[in-house]
Amino acid sequence: MADLSTLGHRIRHFRTQAGLTLEELGEITGTAPSQLSMVENGHREPRLSLLEALATALDVTAADLLAAEPPSPRAALEIEMERAQASPAYKELGLPTLRPTRGMSDAVLKTIVGLHRELDRRARMAIATPEQARRANTQHRTRMRERNNHLPEIELIAEQATTSVGHTSGALTHRTVAEMAERVGLSIVHTDDLPHSARAVVDRENGRIYIPPASIPGGHGLRSLALQAVANKVLEHEAPVDYADFLRQRLEASYFAAACLMPRTASVEFLERAKRDRNIAIEDFRDSFGVTHEGAALRFTNLATHYLGITLHYLRVSGDGTVVGAYENDGLPLPQDATGSTEGEVVCRHLSARQAFARATRTSEHYQYTDTPAGTFFESTQTGSGATAEFSITLGVPYAESKWFRGRESQKREVSTCPDARCCRRPEDGLTERWKGQGWASPRVRTQLFAPLPQGTYPGVDDREMYEFLEAHSHD
Incomplete structure (x- = not known):
């Protein structure tokens, strides 16, 4: 069924085609011309009895009046212009509503509608997650x-x-x-x-x-x-x-x-001493300067390669497995989208960043070795809870560098073959065939993902x- 604006345009189109004025059509249908004008302008929905009376008077069917497409190219432009001026983007401009008149040429109408289309395009670009931002x-x-x-x-x-x-x-x-x-x-x-x-x-x-x-x-x-x-x-x-x-x-x-x-001189001295003792631990680094675990891990990434000669990777991952922040210069394969962006992607479930969530006791750091297509890595992860969700902070290094870190005696070992989909994204053999079409789930949607950021x-x-x-x- 047509919306009220399209319905009104179709009634006007067939009335004009029949050579009737509003007063003449009102006399035939027993309706005040002012009421018919409101229907034609899309401001009032006609009763079924009036719709049938109009169809009879105009020598068309009710289905003709209710068709969804505009009756003419000109009407299509007028309808689009009316809808554009009713949009929040246009109302925010504080400009008056411009009504299309008979004296307004098709060229002028096309120009106005074209400007509205561009305004809408730019508004949609602003509220979407810009590809440019991800590339940046x-x-x-x-x-x-x-x-x-x-x-x-x-x-x-x-x-x-x-x-x-x-x-x-x-x-x-x-x-x-x-x-x-x-x-x-x-x-x-x-x-x-x-x-x-x-x-x-x-x-x-x-x-x-x-x-x-x-x-x-x-x-x-x-x-x-x-x-x-x-x-x-x-x-x-x-x-x-x-x-x-x-x-x-x-x-x-x-x-x-x-x-x-965490001043450079004192931090480097602390870390060099810990390396000599083969006892580097982010929790000690954290406590020595009274900062958060995440702050200490990030500061370690600033200093470790330049002063200690240790390459590494850092991950902050939310409880659902999505990457919030990431850095690596040790070759760890990170999940990426088409633009190369890692934030917002789901990290492999075999990495320490996600394995740590499965522990019953989370007061201490979780240590493990992870075999990947790029080699084996030693990882240390601490979990925590934020204002809205839990998260994990991971600091990892190549296997050869694990000798400098506390927790290297861990027997925990996982194997990740990501980005191969068979690693942790594709169901095991037989499960798809077994359950396809038989399962249903209500997704836990994070509404903030659909809320545009203020511009x-x-x-x-x-x-x-x-x-x-x-x-x-x-x-x-």
């Missing part, structure tokens, strides 16, 4: 692999920042972080009304860093957030020009924060919320 992420990871995830220029800047406040080793205190911020003209303000799309906000005009209240045990994340804001000032970051620039700035800010929390200066952050927040706090 892949290129970004490739560049960091070429540099062994080590940025000496930021190491130097961070070292100068921590040395200026007398911090060289151990856990960096909140008070010292605040002093580091003050040295670059920023003060830390804790607030519980941050925009829902932002973890922290910097007010450059008034020299403030807004972060959540200090209620998190240990406050590991808060120190890092504040230091990333300091990095924004120290590294002279401006509004990113594209997604690739955003990724670069985010990496530099996170790297600066990590290098402040703003910084990907995922709503500009309006951020600017309203800054304005509201500017007079504090």
Whole structure:
């Protein structure tokens, strides 16, 4: 059945074809012309009795009136224009509704509809996961692999920042972080009304860093957030020009924060000592500097190859097996899509990153060896629970490097042949034939996957919320 707009156009088309005015058709059907006008404009659904009366008066069938296709190319353009102007994308522009009139030429109508099509195309590109962003992420990871995830220029800047406040080793205190911020003209303000799309906000005009209240045990994340804001000032970051620039700035800010929390000199000394003792353990590295397990694992990737000569891989994997973050320079085969992107792909179920979820006791690290087409790797995994789901943090190295690590005596061994689909994605022989068409499941869909990110200066952050927040706090 046609929608109301198409139905209205079809009634008007057959009325005009019959040479009848609204008043004449209304007299025949016993309906007020104003009511017929609303039906023709798609604003009212006719009763079945009226529809039959109209069909009889116009010498057509009810099926003719209810057909789904527009009655003419011109009508198709008018219908498309009406639908476009009813869309949220057009309404956001605050422009008046333009009605197609008899005096509007087909050329003008085609131009207007063409502009609406382009507006819709751009809106759809904005809400989709851009292929350009995935490619930028892949290129970004490739560049960091070429540099062994080590940025000496930021190491130097961070070292100068921590040395200026007398911090060289151990856990960096909140008070010292605040002093580091003050040295670059920023003060830390804790607030519980941050925009829902932002973890922290910097007010450059008034020299403030807004972060959540200090209620998190240990406050590991808060120190890092504040230091990333300091990095924004120290590294002279401006509004990113594209997604690739955003990724670069985010990496530099996170790297600066990590290098402040775990200073290079003290970290390298700690790791070299652990290597001499053949007792490298991320949990010891973590506890020595009072950071999170993930923070220690990522910092290890910055330093291990450059200073210890150890190649490695890092994975953060969610409980459902999807990759949230990844880095490797040791050749571990990572899952990839057509663009080369790894984030969002499902990692092999035989890797330590997923095997660790199966353990009954997760208080300690999970150690295992994994045989792959690229060789054997030793892996250490720690699981945890976030605000919405569980996750695992994995640090792995080639077999030859396992001699430096705690847990190398593990007898746990898995074999992965991924990306061969027979490894862990294709059902075992006979199962498909046995159950095809006989099974049904309700998927556990993560609704956030279908929710578009706010479009703003910084990907995922709503500009309006951020600017309203800054304005509201500017007079504090």
